[in-house]
Amino acid sequence: MIYLDNSATTKPFPEVIESYTAVAANYFGNPSSIHRLGMEAEKLLMQARAQIAALLEVKPSEIYFTSGGTEGNNMALKGVSSLYKTRGKHIITTRIEHDSIKRVMEQLEQDGFTITYLPVDEQGFVAVDDIKKHIQNDTILVSIMHVNNETGAIQNIAEIGELLNHYPKILFHVDGVQAIGKTPLSFKDHHIDLYTMSAHKFHGLKGNGILYAKEGLLLSPLLAGGGQERNMRSGTENVAGAVSTAKALRMQMENYKMHFSKIQELNKFIRKQLEGMDGTMVHSPVHSVPHIINFSAEGIKAEVLIHALEEKGIFISTTSACSSKTNTVSKTLLAMGVPEHIAESSFRISLAYENNKKELEEAMTVLKETIHWLRGVMNK
Numbered sequence: 001m002i003y004l005d006n007s008a009t010t011k012p013f014p015e016v017i018e019s020y021t022a023v024a025a026n027y028f029g030n031p032s033s034i035h036r037l038g039m040e041a042e043k044l045l046m047q048a049r050a051q052i053a054a055l056l057e058v059k060p061s062e063i064y065f066t067s068g069g070t071e072g073n074n075m076a077l078k079g080v081s082s083l084y085k086t087r088g089k090h091i092i093t094t095r096i097e098h099d100s101i102k103r104v105m106e107q108l109e110q111d112g113f114t115i116t117y118l119p120v121d122e123q124g125f126v127a128v129d130d131i132k133k134h135i136q137n138d139t140i141l142v143s144i145m146h147v148n149n150e151t152g153a154i155q156n157i158a159e160i161g162e163l164l165n166h167y168p169k170i171l172f173h174v175d176g177v178q179a180i181g182k183t184p185l186s187f188k189d190h191h192i193d194l195y196t197m198s199a200h201k202f203h204g205l206k207g208n209g210i211l212y213a214k215e216g217l218l219l220s221p222l223l224a225g226g227g228q229e230r231n232m233r234s235g236t237e238n239v240a241g242a243v244s245t246a247k248a249l250r251m252q253m254e255n256y257k258m259h260f261s262k263i264q265e266l267n268k269f270i271r272k273q274l275e276g277m278d279g280t281m282v283h284s285p286v287h288s289v290p291h292i293i294n295f296s297a298e299g300i301k302a303e304v305l306i307h308a309l310e311e312k313g314i315f316i317s318t319t320s321a322c323s324s325k326t327n328t329v330s331k332t333l334l335a336m337g338v339p340e341h342i343a344e345s346s347f348r349i350s351l352a353y354e355n356n357k358k359e360l361e362e363a364m365t366v367l368k369e370t371i372h373w374l375r376g377v378m379n380k
Contacts, residue, residue, distance in 0.1 A: 007350035013203045023240035048242040068209035069177040070100040072196035079219030088138030095335040123285040124153035146179035150332045152292030161191035181252035204248030208241040255353040273364040291351040
């Protein structure tokens with residue numbers, strides 16, 4: 001098996017699974033309980049929070065555990081809009097955000113908020129000047145994804161943060177699900193107020209995530225209950241999930257330091273192979289994370305190629321995993337000006353540090369042969 005769908009989900013590190021199992025089996029107490037078992041669980045939770053904070057160079061009080069990217073995005077957007085709606089009801093985002101942003105924006109529109117959806121250029125980048133141009137007196141939030149989940153384009157978070165630093169009443173939220181552990185990040189230098197992360201994108205376990213919220217920032221909680229996570233997320237904490245997430249993030253960041261150049265070389269190899277195939281077009285810009293390569297194979301039905309490759313033990317994807325089953329054309333590529341008939345034949349190869357040159361050589365050979373064969377079948 002050659003797994004090249006790591007942006008949909010990554011294979012958990014064995015050490016992460018071991019840590020989860022050990023904590024779940026031996027430290028099963030409720031962190032809110034005042035007896036020894038509860039206090040042991042609470043200590044582990046605090047340690048996991050402190051470890052993540054140290055890795056991200058922030059304060060433990062700025063780290064909140066969630067169930068993943070979707071919940072983190074909902075907590076940020078709905079938490080801000082509910083608490084600050086008396087200040088204003090205008091939000092700025094882009095046309096290429098993940099559905100966990102887009103759908104929330106649609107809900108907020110129904111609640112009377114005005115949403116500005118900024119366009120992107122042909123490379124998939126939003127212009128910082130566009131953000132500045134659309135800021136209004138009642139703008140309370142700007143939400144921009146760090147790395148696009150389909151093309152890998154890296155938005156200029158640092159410059160956007162610098163702009164918004166001159167508007168202290170506007171909060172800056174960043175969807176960092178595809179970025180964390182894969183591209184440099186500084187919450188302080190980039191003036192970020194809220195940042196969303198998901199463990200299963202960096203070899204952690206599904207159902208676990210992190211929301212960074214700058215110290216002093218208040219949010220209206222989504223859930224009412226026992227007041228866990230400092231009244232931000234009620235519900236008994238997933239201690240084993242938090243511990244395993246901390247371990248996964250540490251290991252991912254170590255891999256980034258040791259193997260980033262390797263992923264860059266693999267990216268160059270794949271690009272060269274794709275650009276040499278007839279009727280293929282690479283959509284990922286040069287300024288993108290190296291682990292994501294988006295391309296089109298003109299005239300090839302997406303689901304047909306996906307299943308043909310699967311039969312040969314190679315796994316890639318079409319659009320984002322959350323949208324792939326709906327057979328919708330990539331809104332990101334359409335926003336970039338890619339013609340619909342090209343966008344509907346788009347695919348995503350996404351790498352992890354465990355991928356190697358040998359398996360990619362095999363994958364590219366099989367991909368080229370399969371595309372050639374499918375075109376022959378269609379032209380009969």
